[in-house]
Amino acid sequence: MQFSRIKTLLHHKVTLFLCCCVALVSCEDPNELGLGLVDDNIAGKYTDTLTVNVSTVYLDSLATSATGNMLAGQYTDPHSGTVLASTFFQVGLGSGTWTVAADATFDSLTLLLPYSGYSYGDTTQAVTYNIHQLAETITPRKLSPYFFNEEPYSVLYADNALYNTSATDTVPEALSSFTIVPRPATKDTLEIALSDELGQEWLSLKKAGDTNLTDATNFLSYFPGLKIKGTGGNAVLGFPVGATKVRLYYTETVNGTATAQTRDFAIVNPNLQYNQFLTNLEDSELAALVQGGEPQPASQTGGVSVSQSGSGLMVRIEVPHLASLKGQVPPDLINRAVLVVEPLSNTAQYPYPAPLEMGLYSTNSSNVPLAPLMAGTEVLKAKYEAPDQQNPSGRYDFNLTPYLVELLKQEDVPALTLLLAPPVSPYRQGVNRLVVDGQQSIKLKIYYTTIK
Template sequence: MIRTIPKPKKSKRHFLWLLGMKLMISSLLIFFFMSSCTKEGTISLNNTNDNIGAEIADSITVRTATYQLDPLPANGKGIMLVGEMTDEATGNLKASSYFRIGNSAISSVTLPDDAVFDSISLALPYQGYYYGDTSLTQSFTLHQVTEEIKLIDESNAWEEDEKPVFGSGSTLFTNNTFRYDTNPLGAISFKPKPTSKTDTVFVKLNQMFGEDLWTKVKSGSNQVTNSEEFLEYIKGFVLIPSGKTPALTAFPTDSILMNIYYSYTRTADGKKVQENLQMKVDDTTHQFNSLQIDRSQSLLSALKPDAEGELSSDQTKQQVMLQGLSGLVTKIQFPYLHEFVNRNDVIINKAELTIETPPSSHTPYTAPSTLNIMLADEHGVPKSLLTASYETTTQAAYLVNDLSGGTRNSTYTFNLTEYVSNYRGAMEDTKSSLYLTIPVSDLLTKADRLLIAKSDDSLPIKLRILYTKY
């Protein structure tokens, strides 16, 4: 006979204890998963914790190209850029600057009866920015513009859905030009001292031009006293680089002066006195920097400088480029990121984008100290700027130079945690992209460039993701 031993009955207290343990374990698991999603600084990409199953994915496919934006808006930026730079990678860039001189200083001036004209010159104090080799001589010529410098109305400048994040108001673009007299009013050759706060470049102007202007000023002609008639008389000027000098030099628009020097005999003591009238740029909105770009002998020979287009890194010897003023940016896409992020067993902890650049590519044009990323829509239009993850400020990546004697690549690093996490549950859109660029505040006023090249079979642009697999 088999005897059955009855199971002991569990007490109500024992049941409540088990229920409490289950609830506590569930709460801990939920807390752990939530922490993994939101606290991006708790785990470094250089260290993993085996206890929580953290892993690093550093082989996410990154598709890169050198992308040409439409010509950039160029007026009213406060900086006159003049010079030329030649680069095997990006080609030849020549910058000229158009501007208008106002009549406020001469519209109601009273001159001594015996005042006589001496000379006229253009004074160009340095702004501080330069790019390239300033140890060589630079040469400029100044020309008189023969047609009205007219802004392009905002409604004609962009279609509403094509307006970039840096576009606003009526404008002039970097590819705009205006007719000018080919006979120069003046010329200058000099060795630039762009960081000097006291030196000024003086361009002596044509004596006949000065005498004609002086005659109208002294007689009180409507051509100088009336603003509209003055703009008919002197429509503007353009500074053009001459010679082959691998450097750009900047001058502040609001400090440019056209000086009319004159002399007279002082009644009080009979001494001869020399003074000058200082004409300045009254309207800075009509000053702009115009570019001539020739890429025929460069790696980008197939990329037109005045229309949108791109060349993949496969077409440029595994190199990609970016450059201010010219509108070159590095286009970055992650074609398989959506699939990875939306796996059921993955939680994103942190994501970083690293960009490496070889020291050999920094001569004679130094690498930018800072980079930004623009977010482009499916039509390729940059609509916004990448912000710091889970913040509203624009994110900047700073150049970290190699400390081993210049043999390793320098790097920039962006935090893409929020950007990558936003792929979770989102509709896949492989047409959207990131544009790597110099800071947008400099994009329209500086020619800084960066060459990003593959070396030692190492990809120069990598996306590394720290994730929890459960």
């Protein structure tokens, strides 16, 4: 059989590579790539008939609760507009016995915020935050078990969760406003003064035996929680849920000596902690995008497409005429298929570096990320490769070989349509962005051998 002949020849000959450049540019001559005739029966060929359509999708929402990382701040970028990150959480009475002497006097009430190590944006500039008391209980969104009248189920949805678009009402007057020059790489803990009036009230209620300060459930009704909102600067910072707490300082007289005392109100119900991401695209190249609306081709967004964690922006990649490859290349002769993604020039360095890792998601006509693309039993990911002479902006290489071969083996080969964004976990708990050139940044390279 011809296929057996090919396998025998390939065992003794150098493997031939055909680079099918899927872009809006012409491919190289095969002889220039060393793909010319090597044997009377084996030769390299190439095609440039396929195209890649690149656009930006703006998701309706994604779950951002229970990530363990609180994000707050803002930054503005000409490609992705302004993203404003706010975090919402509850604090509780704490465990163990707590007694307060009748002569106890209030000292201060503070919020302890250790850095988590996460940051994005210009951390050399000062950032400003407001802290507000919540005016209502944090209430998660419960998904219907059926989706006939909703969007198709997304890997970024979750039942009894809170989303990047969720909101919880707050008391208008801030409990505190503070400005810092961040040091996110350190293990420092910020100690932010809260309202003296609130702290004095807590201590007075405790001394009086009020159930709002003696019963955990009553306390959450009395004090539903806090919101931290960025109001100035150009960076988003992370703070760990597990180590954040409100601390009440007061003084008691013990054996005739004034003694400093503290009581910690740590975060409770971590599944209800969530990060809100409000995005303003008005002054960016993506101004025409509508949340939950139709994708915008790169040709209509200044030639670029953007993926941004947290906000719901993803890059949509479509190869509409994949079926035409099947008539030229038997799927079993494909040696390797690589999707190469390069950041737009001068968009991957500080203060907005490219994400360390990107992933691909299956999708449909609704442009919802249904599931991460799999390579066998592993989620398909690609790490960012640092710039070099051939790739001055760096790149991501996705090995699509098994996936593409299976597509081409189908009787009716569908269009190849994927969404590009960081993997699920970093996409839900960050604000990193990637900008690509809609015509030059994304190429599908297919290597295979043929026989005459």
